[in-house]
Ligand SMILES: *[C@@H]1O[C@H](CO)[C@@H](O)[C@H](O)[C@H]1NC(C)=O
Ligand SMILES: *[C@@H]1O[C@H](CO)[C@@H](O)[C@H](O)[C@H]1NC(C)=O
Ligand SMILES: *[C@@H]1O[C@H](CO)[C@@H](O)[C@H](O)[C@H]1NC(C)=O
Ligand SMILES: *[C@@H]1O[C@H](CO)[C@@H](O)[C@H](O)[C@H]1NC(C)=O
Ligand SMILES: *[C@@H]1O[C@H](CO)[C@@H](O)[C@H](O)[C@H]1NC(C)=O
């Protein structure tokens with residue numbers, strides 16, 4: 001038995017099917033789904049547009065019924081991406097982004113001296129929230145600086161100014177300067193800096209440095225502190241006996257390499273074998289027999305005049321007293337004092 005109601009209803013459907021046209025598959029709408037999705041719909045059948053996760057519907061109907069005309073009504077519905085909260089500013093850092101809409105990902109970097117507390121990337125989720133949470137740029141800190149053995153902290157300074165960081169934490173760019181204890185020499189840079197990695201640059205080393213006792217120079221003497229040993233920065237002074245000249249500095253210092261900054265010696269002065277000559281000494285013409293009555297000191301230099309016989313002119317050649325030896329230039333001719341008619345080379349016009 002067919003119920004009269006059902007019969008009537010199916011008759012109605014037959015009528016509509018005959019009288020109306022079918023609707024086509026509905027137009028695609030970006031980021032929306034249609035249920036149910038079919039190739040065609042009988043008039044009276046209903047469809048529902050719903051926005052995909054991450055998109056919100058705006059400006060239109062979501063539910064449509066296939067009309068007898070078989071033409072779907074104009075659909076003004078739009079599915080627009082959800083927008084996450086503005087995240088374009090990261091204090092002490094920067095954000096790379098195109099938009100803050102689902103499903104975009106943005107990325108973060110911090111300025112030097114700051115580190116990312118959080119993740120480098122965040123995604124705008126279907127719910128319109130950032131995931132994971134937005135990071136912050138936190139200032140880099142270094143632990144209180146380690147003190148090298150046998151050293152003391154002489155200055156600690158923040159890069160910003162004079163304020164010293166007090167014990168606990170130092171910031172990026174802060175510096176600390178060390179001094180070695182007496183007798184200790186520093187190897188490495190005396191200054192360490194808090195780096196962007198939150199560690200300090202390489203620590204210097206302080207090593208005890210001894211120098212041997214300096215030996216007495218021949219024809220001279222050396223003075224140094226009367227101690228059981230001589231250390232880094234200790235000093236010794238040298239002197240020479242009469243007629244001897246110090247070759248090197250008067251004062252030497254024990255260097256960080258365990259040797260002396262110099263090893264001065266005493267050099268003998270020269271007796272002048274020439275009896276009479278005009279020479280140039282320190283830019284002036286002098287009589288050698290008068291100027292160097294007591295000999296020439298080690299290192300002193302004079303220029304002798306020589307003659308060029310062909311051209312009848314004069315030129316000079318140097319002679320230097322080196323540890324007791326003064327070599328007279330070969331071209332120099334000493335005249336007997338009786339040969340008064342001869343012109344001295346120093347009186348001849350220069351070549
Ligand atoms: C870090 O950011 C804060 C707030 O924007 C600002 O006042 C400060 O100057 C910044 N520090 C540096 C070193 O840029
Ligand atoms: C880093 O982030 C965590 C969690 O957000 C917070 O508890 C902590 O205080 C932050 N540290 C700094 C130095 O900002
Ligand atoms: C830094 O210098 C300012 C002005 O010269 C001074 O007032 C301040 O006390 C100094 N701070 C420290 C920690 O020395
Ligand atoms: C020591 O380090 C500081 C900064 O850390 C630098 O400016 C300086 O040139 C360095 N000195 C030497 C001798 O390397
Ligand atoms: C400091 O840390 C960085 C990064 O971890 C590392 O490359 C560097 O060698 C460290 N520097 C020192 C002096 O330990």
Ligand SMILES: *[C@@H]1O[C@H](CO)[C@@H](O)[C@H](O)[C@H]1NC(C)=O
Pocket residue numbers: 255257259260261262263
């Ligand atoms: C001291 O020793 C260092 C390292 O061995 C060397 O470079 C330097 O020349 C020496 N100095 C002297 C004055 O001998």
